Amino acid sequence: MDSISLIGTASVVTAGLTVAIGSIGPSLGEGRSVAQALSSIAQQPDETNSITRTLFVGLAMIESTAIYCFVVAMILIFANPFWDHVIAK
C-alpha cells in the first residue's frame, strides 16, 4: 500500500471512530444530567429557573467533549495536514 492510500484509509477510519466513540460518553452523561434535572424540577418546581440555567451550562460543558471529537474528525477529513503534505509532494 502506498502512503497516499494508507493515509487516506487511516484518516477516514479514524474520523469515523473518533465521532462514534467520542459521542458515547457525552451522550450518556447528558442523558443522566437531563434525567436528574427533570426529576429535580418535578420535586421542586419553584427552583426551575436556576436548575435550568445550571443544566444548560453543564450540558454545554459535557457537550464540548463531543464537539472536540467532531472538530478532530472534521480536521482529519477536510484539513488533514498529512494528506496535504503527501499530495503536495
Added chain:
Amino acid sequence: MDIRTVSPDQVMIWQWGPISLNATIVFTWAVMGLLVLVSWLVTRRISSDVQFSRWQNLLEILVKGMQDQIRDISHQETGIYLPFVGTLFLFIAVCNLLSIVPGYTPPTASLSTTAALAICVFVAVPLYGIMNRGLLGHLRQYTRPTVFMLPFNIMGELSRTLALAVRLFGNMMSGAKIGAILLAIAPLLFPIVMHALGLLTGLIQAYIFSVLAMVYIASATRAQQEREQKQEKEHEEKGEESHG
C-alpha cells in the same frame, strides 16, 4: 456554503490586488452595523412615558432579561458587567440567528471569530478581578488553595479559553455542515428541520457563551464579596452579643 470549505474564512467575497475580504469579515461588520443601526434608531426617540414604541419595549425586555441573569449568577450589581456580557450575547445571538437569511454564513462558524471572542473573555476576567480586588489580590487568587495549584490554575485559565472558542465554533460549524450534508441526501424537508433546530442551538450557544463568561468573571470577583459578607455577619453577631 460549499461542503469542502471548513470555515467562512476561505470564502472570498471581494478581492482587489493584495486586499481581500472574506465572508467572516464582511458578515461580522454587517452584524455589527445592524446592531448599531437598530439600537441607534430605537434609542433616538426613547420615552419614559407610559406610551412607548414596541421597539423600545423589545430593547427594554432584552436589557432587563440580561440584567436579571447577570444578577442571578454573580449576586452583584450588574453595572460594570452588563456592557461586556450583554454585548457578547447580543452579537453571538444575532450572528447565529441571521443564518436563516439565504447567502449568509454565520461568522461564528469561523474559528478566528470565536477565538477573538474567547480572547476578549480571557482578557476581561483578570481586568474585572483587578478592578474588584486590586492587582495583588487577584494574583493571590491563582495560588489558592495552595501554591502547588498555581500551574493548574494557569492551565485551567488557558484551557477554558480554548474550550469557549472551540465549543462555539464546533456547534455553529456543525450546524452548517449538517445542513449541507442533508441537502445532498434528503433535499426537501430535512434541511429545513435541521435549520430550525440550528436556530435553537445558535441561541442556546449564545446564552451559554455569555453565561460562561459571566461565571468566569464572577469566580474572579466573588471571593472578595464572600469575605465581606462573612465579616459583616461576624460584626452583626458581635453586635448582638454586646447588645444582649
